[in-house]
Amino acid sequence: AQSVAQPEDQVNVAEGNPLTVKCTYSVSGNPYLFWYVQYPNRGLQFLLKYITGDNLVKGSYGFEAEFNKSQTSFHLKKPSALVSDSALYFCAVRDTSGTYKYIFGTGTRLKVLA
Amino acid sequence: EAGVAQSPRYKIIEKRQSVAFWCNPISGHATLYWYQQILGQGPKLLIQFQNNGVVDDSQLPKDRFSAERLKGVDSTLKIQPAKLEDSAVYLCASSLGLDTTDTQYFGPGTRLTVL
Numbered sequence: 001a002q003s004v005a006q007p008e009d010q011v012n013v014a015e016g017n018p019l020t021v022k023c024t025y026s027v028s029g030n031p032y033l034f035w036y037v038q039y040p041n042r043g044l045q046f047l048l049k050y051i052t053g054d055n056l057v058k059g060s061y062g063f064e065a066e067f068n069k070s071q072t073s074f075h076l077k078k079p080s081a082l083v084s085d086s087a088l089y090f091c092a093v094r095d096t097s098g099t100y101k102y103i104f105g106t107g108t109r110l111k112v113l114a
Numbered sequence: 115e116a117g118v119a120q121s122p123r124y125k126i127i128e129k130r131q132s133v134a135f136w137c138n139p140i141s142g143h144a145t146l147y148w149y150q151q152i153l154g155q156g157p158k159l160l161i162q163f164q165n166n167g168v169v170d171d172s173q174l175p176k177d178r179f180s181a182e183r184l185k186g187v188d189s190t191l192k193i194q195p196a197k198l199e200d201s202a203v204y205l206c207a208s209s210l211g212l213d214t215t216d217t218q219y220f221g222p223g224t225r226l227t228v229l
Contacts, residue, residue, distance in 0.1 A: 003143055020127040032214045042117070043220035044157070051215045100212045102147075104156035105127055 002027045002095045006105035011026045015112050016044040021076040021108045023091030033074040034102070035065055037087050044090060050074060062083070081112045115142065118221035120206050124226045132194035135224045139208030139219075140186070147218065148181055148191050149205040157205055163189065164212060193226075203229045 004027045012021045023032055032051055036044040043083045048059025065076045076089060090104040117140040122211050132157065139146050144165050162170040166186040167208035174181070178197070183189040193200055203223040209216040 001226075020194075034217070036220075041222075041225075043222045044122075044207075046217055046219060049215075049217060094214050096214055099162060100214060101159050101162055101170055102218055104158075106156050 002093050002097065002103055004026075004033075004091045004093045004103060004105040006089075006091055006108045008108050010111060012111045012113060015083055016080050019072065019078050019081040019085070019089070019110065019112070021089050021091075021110060023074045024103060025074060025091075025093050026074050027093060027096070029096050031067075031072075031074075032096065033065075033067065034078050034094070035059065035063070035074075035094040036090045036104075038060075038107075039087050039091065046087075056067045060069065081110075083112045083114050086110055086112045118198045118206055118208055120204075120221035120224055122224055122225075123222060124225050126229065127196055128229050129198055130195040132192065133156055133196055133226065135204050135206075135226075137189045137206030137208045137221060138193070139189075139206070142210065143208035143219075144186070144211045145209045145216070146183055146189050147207040147209075148189070149207065151201070151205055151223070156168055160191070169212070176196055196226075196228045198228050201226055 005024045034049045035047040038044045050067045058064045088109050092102045148160045151157045159202050160174045160215045161181045163183045181191045205223045206221045207218045209218045
């Protein structure tokens with residue numbers, strides 16, 4: 001079965017420092033991976049996705065993610081964190097074995113400290 | 115381009131009452147999803163439609179939850195009767211289709227409180 005894991009419930013980082021939010025996956029076949037962000041009282045917003053090609057994927061708001069096949073990871077990164085980046089981040093994988101549904105991780109709360 | 119629309123944004127009901135949520139996907143999107151997101155957790159897929167057909171409803175509690183997408187555009191999710199544990203945010207999302215590269219876009223959600 002396809003799954004994603006987000007090992008950290010919360011990540012704290014100082015404003016201006018680089019940030020990393022971790023995600024590992026388990027799939028049979030090619031992975032199709034996504035990152036979403038959720039602000040309070042809002043739906044999920046798409047940040048970026050990995051389908052194929054370059055292992056470094058660039059997305060919205062200055063975020064990027066690094067796909068690492070050997071480590072089965074898809075970590076979200078940003079070179080310089082902003083206080084406004086504080087939110088809940090979800091990693092997701094698309095199930096390619098049948099219905100193509102999305103399977104979400106449990107989420108990581110990012111807190112950027114001024 | 116208009117996003118996914120949902121209404122109402124908030125709903126408070128008492129247990130054993132019924133409630134309905136409405137979703138209008140992005141124009142041209144064939145696939146529509148309903149998720150339940152309990153506080154502090156990731157979204158859990160309840161039902162997935164492709165046009166007006168059900169693709170996956172394996173996690174839908176069918177004794178109390180129902181959903182339809184009669185004309186293959188907007189959709190309604192109903193709970194009858196509601197239980198306390200149904201308190202959650204109900205998210206609707208849509209994508210162009212079932213291609214693995216398609217991106218899913220979410221509406222703002224409906225926050226349900228069952229008292």
